[in-house]
Amino acid sequence: xxxxxxxxHHEGELLKGALGVLAxxxxxxxxxxxxxxxxxxxxxxxxxxxxxxxxxxxxxxxxRLAAPLPxxxxxxxxxLVRDEGFDTVLFGASVLAADVAGGLAARLExxxxxxxxxxxxxxxxxxxxxxxxxxxxxxxxxxxxGPRIALFRPGSFEPEAGGGEPSVxxxxxxxxxxxxxxxxxxQAHEERTGPSIEDADVIVAGGRGLGAPEGxxxxxxxxxxxxxxxxxxxxxVDAGWYPYxxxxxxxxxxxxxxxxxxxGISGAIQxxxxxxxxxxxxxxxxxxxxxxxxxxDLGVVGDVHEIVPxxxxxxxxxxxx
Amino acid sequence: MKVAVCVKHVxxxxxxxxxxxxxxxxxxxxxxxxxxxxxxxxxEALRIKDRDGExxxxxxxxxxxxxxxxxxxALAMGADRGLLVSDDAAAGxxxxxxxxxxxxxxxxxxxDLVLFGQQSSDADGAVLWxxxxxxxxxxxxxxxxELELGDARVRAKRQTEFGYDVIEAPLPAVVAVSDxxxxxxxxxxxxxxxxxxxxxxxxxxxxxxxxxxHVGEEGSATTVLAFADPPPRGDTTVIEDDGSAAEKIVDxxxxxxxx
Numbered sequence: 323x324x325x326x327x328x329x330x331h332h333e334g335e336l337l338k339g340a341l342g343v344l345a346x347x348x349x350x351x352x353x354x355x356x357x358x359x360x361x362x363x364x365x366x367x368x369x370x371x372x373x374x375x376x377x378x379x380x381x382x383x384x385x386r387l388a389a390p391l392p393x394x395x396x397x398x399x400x401x402l403v404r405d406e407g408f409d410t411v412l413f414g415a416s417v418l419a420a421d422v423a424g425g426l427a428a429r430l431e432x433x434x435x436x437x438x439x440x441x442x443x444x445x446x447x448x449x450x451x452x453x454x455x456x457x458x459x460x461x462x463x464x465x466x467x468g469p470r471i472a473l474f475r476p477g478s479f480e481p482e483a484g485g486g487e488p489s490v491x492x493x494x495x496x497x498x499x500x501x502x503x504x505x506x507x508x509q510a511h512e513e514r515t516g517p518s519i520e521d522a523d524v525i526v527a528g529g530r531g532l533g534a535p536e537g538x539x540x541x542x543x544x545x546x547x548x549x550x551x552x553x554x555x556x557x558x559v560d561a562g563w564y565p566y567x568x569x570x571x572x573x574x575x576x577x578x579x580x581x582x583x584x585x586g587i588s589g590a591i592q593x594x595x596x597x598x599x600x601x602x603x604x605x606x607x608x609x610x611x612x613x614x615x616x617x618x619d620l621g622v623v624g625d626v627h628e629i630v631p632x633x634x635x636x637x638x639x640x641x642x643x
Numbered sequence: 644m645k646v647a648v649c650v651k652h653v654x655x656x657x658x659x660x661x662x663x664x665x666x667x668x669x670x671x672x673x674x675x676x677x678x679x680x681x682x683x684x685x686x687e688a689l690r691i692k693d694r695d696g697e698x699x700x701x702x703x704x705x706x707x708x709x710x711x712x713x714x715x716x717a718l719a720m721g722a723d724r725g726l727l728v729s730d731d732a733a734a735g736x737x738x739x740x741x742x743x744x745x746x747x748x749x750x751x752x753x754x755d756l757v758l759f760g761q762q763s764s765d766a767d768g769a770v771l772w773x774x775x776x777x778x779x780x781x782x783x784x785x786x787x788x789e790l791e792l793g794d795a796r797v798r799a800k801r802q803t804e805f806g807y808d809v810i811e812a813p814l815p816a817v818v819a820v821s822d823x824x825x826x827x828x829x830x831x832x833x834x835x836x837x838x839x840x841x842x843x844x845x846x847x848x849x850x851x852x853x854x855x856x857h858v859g860e861e862g863s864a865t866t867v868l869a870f871a872d873p874p875p876r877g878d879t880t881v882i883e884d885d886g887s888a889a890e891k892i893v894d895x896x897x898x899x900x901x902x
Contacts, residue, residue: 332805390803391810392773393783417786417803424773425783427738433864434738434774437767449868454767455660462868473770503782504812507798520804524901548902566788566802566823573680573761573822575804581901602899604892615881620895624884632889640893640902 325410326356326380326403329371330419332390336367338521339414341374342479347412348375350443356380357488358402360395362388365490372488374481379488380406384495389506392421394497400429402493409468410448412441415476415576416520423473433465436473437576439599456595475599476520477578517551519568524550524581527570527597528558531586531607531626535563540630541585547637553577555593571596586626589614606630644698644792644814646688647754649745649775650681650717652710653765660765667867668735669765677713680760682720684820686827687790688758689721699723703748705733705741711843718838719830725843726752732855733848737863742774744858747851749779756797759819761786772819782812785819 325347330337336359347355357376359367361383368379382398399422403411411426413419415436427434440451450463450472519525526545528538538552545552554564556571570577571593582600587593589605589612597603598617605618606626615621622629654660655674663670685702692698702717702725704710714725728748736744749757757779762769776783787799788807797816801808802823830838848858856862882891896902 390808392785393776396773396777417801420770421773421783421785424738424770425777427770427864428742428774428777431739431864433866434770435865436770453873454662455765456656457873458660459662460871460873461662462871464866464868466864466866498780500780500782504784504810504816506808507811508809510807510809518804560823565806567804567806572764581896602896602901604895606888606892610881610883615879617876618879618881619877620892621879621881622884622888622892623881624888629884629888629892633892636889636893637896637902640897 323352323410324354324356324406324408325350325352325412326358326408327376328399328411328413328419328422329357329359329367330414330416331359331361331364331367336370337414337416338481339416339474339476341481343412343414343474344371344375345482346441346479348482350441354378356408358399360387360398368488368490373483373485375485376488378491380491380493382493382495386497386502387495389509390418391504391506392418392425393501393504394495395422396425396429397497397501398493398495399426401496403430403469409470411469411471413473415473420473423471427471430469432469432471434471434473435463435465438472438474439478441472453599456591457598475576475578477599519551519553519570519575519577522551523579524548525553525577525579526550526583526585527553527555527587528564528585529555529587530557531588532558537586537627538564540627540634544583544630544634544637547634547641548581550579550581555587584614584618585630587614588612589617644691644695644756645701645752645754646691646698646756646758647701647703647749647752648681648684648688648717648722648758650685650702650704650713651678651763652676652704652706652713653678653763656764662870664870666735671707675709675712677716678760678764680762680764680822682760682827683822683824684758684760685717685720685722686825687820689828690825691756691792701726701752701754703745703752704728705736705744707734714843715838716830718841719834720828721834724841727843727845728848728851729845730847730858733858735860735863736858737865738768738770738774739864740858740862742771742778743853743862744848744851745771746775746778747853748846749775751851755814757815757817759817761819761821772817776817779817782816784810784812784816787818787820788823790818790820790824
């Protein structure tokens with residue numbers, strides 16, 4: 323069996339989600355685990371991929387791949403999979419990765435299973451695990467034959483450093499005309515400090531219970547003290563209190579950090595599906611009957627405006643900062 | 644401009660949903676509804692037609708005969724006609740088989756713009772448009788939070804993990820819109836009455852030139868093997884704040900080595 327992992331990158335760094343998938347692929351004990359990097363001036367990322375377990379890194383370095391758009395990547399990856407005979411192609415989910423995986427499935431007439439949280443080998447066959455129907459049931463999914471394509475939910479696997487120097491293979495980018503029809507006019511970036519919510523080990527999330535947009539200041543302070551990222555519910559994003567990129571839930575991101583602190587979040591099902599696979603959940607809410615208390619490890623009934631700043635202070639003391 | 648909107652009839656999420664253990668498919672026998680994410684795509688298509696003062700909005704759907712109910716809801720909002728691909732042989736289609744059927748139906752319609760909603764609420768899928776765009780060999784824009792049309796081009800503001808991109812493509816194109824793009828209208832009484840008289844066609848896989856072994860489970864490349872309960876969460880402790888809640892949270896986090 324031979325696996326290639328789509329290694330997405332942003333501003334000169336490989337994404338943690340993709341590196342986690344690379345670690346998973348290596349742990350499955352494949353004959354060889356390869357990474358695929360597409361972009362412009364990206365060759366130096368290959369060494370980084372090696373550190374995280376890629377034995378071979380295929381690099382498509384081409385100015386036409388500079389913008390993070392899916393269709394040219396489908397062309398190059400489809401040729402690579404065919405030419406090298408890969409039977410498994412794995413992706414850490416993202417806006418870009420989902421579009422590449424979907425296009426690749428059609429191009430190769432290959433099976434795509436999405437939203438997986440795990441992958442294992444059972445009697446020689448790969449079996450994926452997919453939470454479904456609001457994570458109320460876990461479905462074992464498989465593939466008829468190769469190539470098998472999978473998209474993993476963010477936070478499913480931890481990256482593991484400890485690899486070596488990879489062998490780097492340059493890939494020629496043969497791109498179809500229709501794949502170049504969509505063009506990037508402006509690649510914008512929201513101002514952000516600290517890790518993104520996909521990459522963070524700790525997430526502090528705020529909801530309506532913060533009372534006002536200014537209420538997010540206490541959430542930001544706590545996130546900073548814990549070295550984490552800030553997330554928000556759909557209600558407050560819709561209300562314009564916080565940017566969409568931070569939205570967790572059914573219409574936002576699905577995250578699974580080591581610690582999720584929910585401040586002033588009632589935890590309706592739409593939010594729950596985006597964060598319930600977090601390792602440890604701590605919730606603070608003034609309503610004793612808030613649904614979030616049903617699936618938190620520690621629930622605190624109280625006022626976020628009193629508890630969160632105090633907690634921030636204690637965390638700072640404890641961490642000596 | 645002719646806009647085709649792909650819509651899905653899904654089991655009502657407010658009612659209990661289950662997988663049928665024998666067929667291993669989602670039980671679709673209960674009450675169904677128009678996928679809420681697709682309503683935003685229908686709304687966006689109607690706004691384009693309203694703005695131009697002309698054009699056509701065609702609904703394209705794959706599903707059981709009951710899916711006609713959801714098409715009628717979108718027709719009541721103002722869409723002009725519906726095309727339902729319905730075939731027992733197509734039941735259980737995965738991504739490759741579904742995209743084959745939809746692409747074939749969309750080829751017939753040859754719309755200037757094909758719109759999708761951002762995901763299906765039953766399968767949580769958010770990949771179908773990419774597969775369809777590849778089969779149609781048309782440019783693809785996804786996660787569009789804003790859409791601008793003009794001069795035979797479409798421009799979208801794409802929401803990603805990192806912020807907003809602006810992407811442009813010539814028509815014909817395939818676009819998946821996010822649910823942040825608009826507030827959908829409610830059907831008027833006149834719209835609801837009129838929807839019954841709007842044309843709704845039903846086609847089989849054979850009508851689209853697809854052999855039975857290219858659709859449904861036979862034409863699919865993925866399989867569903869088994870179902871299990873979600874892994875249990877540990878016990879929940881709920882405490883009332885008596886002034887020492889912050890200390891208790893810190894102790895809890897320290898015990899779990901999270902500080």
